[in-house]
Amino acid sequence: xxxxxxxxxxxxxxxxxxxxxxxRDEKIFIMGEEVGVWGxxxxxTKGFIDQFGEKRVRDTPIAEMAIxxxxxxxxxxxxxxxxxxxxxxFAFLALDALVNHAAKAHYMFGGQFKVPLxxxxxxxxxxxxxxxxxxxxxxxxxxxxxxYVICPSTPYDAKGLLKAAIRDDNPVLFVEHSTLxxxxxxxxxxxxxxPIGVSDVKREGSDVTLVSYSKMVQISLEAADLLAKExxxxxxxxxxxxxxxxxxxxxxxxxxxxxxxxxxxxxxxFGVGAEVAMQIMExxxxxxDAPVKRVSQEDVPLPYSRDLExxxxxxxxxxxxxxxxxx
Amino acid sequence: xxxxxxxxxxxxxxxxxxxxxxxxKCAELYTTxxxxxxxxxxxxxEAIAVAAQSIFRADDNIITAYRDHGVALARGIPTKTVMAxxxxxxxxxxxxxxxxxxxxxxxxxxxxGWAIVGGHLPLAAGIALADQYSGADRxxxxxxxxxxxxxxxxxEALNLAAVWKLPVIWVVENNQYGMGTAVxxxxxxxxxxxxxxxxxxxxxxxxxxxxxxFEIREQFEMAEAxxxxxxxxxxxxxxxxxxxxxxxxxxxxxxxxxEVEKKKTEADPIIRLGNYLLEKKLVTQEELDAQAQSAExxxxxxxxxxxxxxxxxxxxxxxxxxx
Numbered sequence: 001x002x003x004x005x006x007x008x009x010x011x012x013x014x015x016x017x018x019x020x021x022x023x024r025d026e027k028i029f030i031m032g033e034e035v036g037v038w039g040x041x042x043x044x045t046k047g048f049i050d051q052f053g054e055k056r057v058r059d060t061p062i063a064e065m066a067i068x069x070x071x072x073x074x075x076x077x078x079x080x081x082x083x084x085x086x087x088x089x090f091a092f093l094a095l096d097a098l099v100n101h102a103a104k105a106h107y108m109f110g111g112q113f114k115v116p117l118x119x120x121x122x123x124x125x126x127x128x129x130x131x132x133x134x135x136x137x138x139x140x141x142x143x144x145x146x147x148y149v150i151c152p153s154t155p156y157d158a159k160g161l162l163k164a165a166i167r168d169d170n171p172v173l174f175v176e177h178s179t180l181x182x183x184x185x186x187x188x189x190x191x192x193x194x195p196i197g198v199s200d201v202k203r204e205g206s207d208v209t210l211v212s213y214s215k216m217v218q219i220s221l222e223a224a225d226l227l228a229k230e231x232x233x234x235x236x237x238x239x240x241x242x243x244x245x246x247x248x249x250x251x252x253x254x255x256x257x258x259x260x261x262x263x264x265x266x267x268x269x270f271g272v273g274a275e276v277a278m279q280i281m282e283x284x285x286x287x288x289d290a291p292v293k294r295v296s297q298e299d300v301p302l303p304y305s306r307d308l309e310x311x312x313x314x315x316x317x318x319x320x321x322x323x324x325x326x327x
Numbered sequence: 328x329x330x331x332x333x334x335x336x337x338x339x340x341x342x343x344x345x346x347x348x349x350x351x352k353c354a355e356l357y358t359t360x361x362x363x364x365x366x367x368x369x370x371x372x373e374a375i376a377v378a379a380q381s382i383f384r385a386d387d388n389i390i391t392a393y394r395d396h397g398v399a400l401a402r403g404i405p406t407k408t409v410m411a412x413x414x415x416x417x418x419x420x421x422x423x424x425x426x427x428x429x430x431x432x433x434x435x436x437x438x439x440g441w442a443i444v445g446g447h448l449p450l451a452a453g454i455a456l457a458d459q460y461s462g463a464d465r466x467x468x469x470x471x472x473x474x475x476x477x478x479x480x481x482x483e484a485l486n487l488a489a490v491w492k493l494p495v496i497w498v499v500e501n502n503q504y505g506m507g508t509a510v511x512x513x514x515x516x517x518x519x520x521x522x523x524x525x526x527x528x529x530x531x532x533x534x535x536x537x538x539x540x541f542e543i544r545e546q547f548e549m550a551e552a553x554x555x556x557x558x559x560x561x562x563x564x565x566x567x568x569x570x571x572x573x574x575x576x577x578x579x580x581x582x583x584x585x586e587v588e589k590k591k592t593e594a595d596p597i598i599r600l601g602n603y604l605l606e607k608k609l610v611t612q613e614e615l616d617a618q619a620q621s622a623e624x625x626x627x628x629x630x631x632x633x634x635x636x637x638x639x640x641x642x643x644x645x646x647x648x649x650x
Contacts, residue, residue, distance in 0.1 A: 029460070055460065061490065066449045066483035073453020076438065077388070079460060081453075100443050101450060109440070110422030111647035112433040145648050169650040 032084030474505025537567025
């Protein structure tokens with residue numbers, strides 16, 4: 001197997017994963033708003049309709065209930081749909097189809113049906129899109145047993161996890177971050193997958209553990225650089241998947257650092273930090289030398305005005321301050 | 328349409344009586360606490376499910392909402408496994424995890440039993456899409472109540488089906504009340520089938536009589552020919568009436584008892600078919616009684632089987648959350 005790498009963008013990584021999987025299996029098809037002629041509103045599926053045709057690259061009406069619902073039905077009846085919800089803000093419209101149908105069809109009928117479905121979507125604030133178009137509500141979707149929620153932070157993880165998601169027989173919400181598409185990283189030339197539900201240490205350290213996912217990994221790594229300059233060694237754990245949630249690397253890291261800060265883009269209430277902190281209480285309470293802290297989005301709808309919006313989002317300085325508060 | 332032979336029609340009669348007796352017993356088992364949750368009875372609507380079964384192929388797809396016992400039994404799912412599901416037993420068709428509202432049998436391409444109003448309609452579109460995609464000539468028959476035609480799912484699903492020419496027959500079983508709200512109080516058009524026009528979808532020219540199995544079969548046959556030929560979707564509306572409440576806990580304040588009694592005498596599909604067969608002198612009363620007796624025995628055996636069956640093992644709780 002080839003071991004050579006190439007440096008590509010997160011966008012290219014997602015696009016390559018889709019392309020290669022579609023070449024591999026005729027049962028895989030794409031459906032969603034503007035995925036075809038337009039090429040995807042984030043240009044992920046550019047050129048796909050020319051290569052794979054309208055049968056396999058299907059533009060849909062702006063109708064999220066139908067997009068996800070029909071994708072569930074197609075998956076139950078033997079296909080492997082990759083449905084796209086343009087942004088996670090619109091996934092609320094498809095919430096019923098995701099949680100009542102995609103996530104429960106296997107269980108509720110005693111295992112008779114499988115739903116090998118991937119719903120791709122984008123998340124994240126910080127682009128002056130206002131309150132309705134700037135959500136990062138991944139924990140809502142991670143609440144439901146039966147669904148997987150994947151939130152990759154790097155091109156390598158995005159490609160490997162998307163391939164794994166497409167090959168898995170369970171329904172997956174695959175959440176790409178809209179401000180990560182231009183970021184670059186090394187990706188193997190050869191076919192590979194990243195296992196679903198395995199957290200990953202993105203940077204080793206000994207004084208504090210930063211737990212994050214998606215864009216917040218980048219924020220955490222920048223914070224770790226700042227902390228290093230002040231002589232504080234931060235370890236960064238990337239959850240990669242919110243469900244299944246792999247806490248093992250978090251607990252192992254905590255046993256080394258005895259301090260944890262969760263960096264999450266969601267709002268603080270009932271979020272990733274709340275869940276991670278609770279699991280730490282259950283599994284490793286005695287290893288803590290300080291309370292678990294969280295750096296979240298401020299508990300307000302995101303405003304439009306640029307500086308005001310930025311002030312509501314997690315940033316490296318906020319992470320540094322949170323770390324210093326528990327050192 | 329060819330005239331069916333006597334044995335075939337007697338079999339329809341038996342199937343309708345089977346559904347009726349099955350559900351009457353379910354109502355009893357609900358009051359004794361053997362059946363829990365919600366229980367939505369199909370009594371009065373039996374001709375629709377039986378007519379469908381008499382027309383469509385075994386490999387066609389059937390999907391419906393939560394008033395699903397009749398459709399499940401007509402599809403040929405063993406009565407005892409349906410009854411076992413009602414009682415929450417491990418031998419139930421959904422292993423006791425679905426209950427009354429979530430019956431399904433993948434081997435018979437009966438895709439459920441879905442309990443969010445309208446939620447199964449895009450699933451039907453997707454099931455049909457998979458067949459169209461793979462070149463299968465199967466069609467999908469999607470049953471729904473009148474109430475589901477006012478929800479967004481209905482409009483999104485029918486629009487998508489029309490845009491993509493999906494092979495679906497959309498069958499509205501208009502039993503005249505969405506829970507307790509009459510169609511005229513809930514739908515801007517009371518001729519529900521007119522909603523097909525919004526999607527350029529062909530439909531039956533008049534609302535069908537849900538007590539007349541012959542009329543329903545004739546329309547199903549026309550719809551089948553159209554959809555099987557790959558022309559796209561077709562919509563039907565069948566006017567029917569549920570003799571029981573929406574579910575077992577329904578106080579029925581929204582309709583008069585006289586209305587119900589009138590319907591029971593005038594629009595009972597079982598009486599209608601029985602009278603037809605007697606008037607045409609195709610059968611004797613004894614032959615009808617023998618069918619009814621046989622159906623009653625089948626239900627009794629199903630109850631015995633269900634009662635004797637074990638409840639799901641504790642470890643089933645976590646089975647099948649994921650594949």
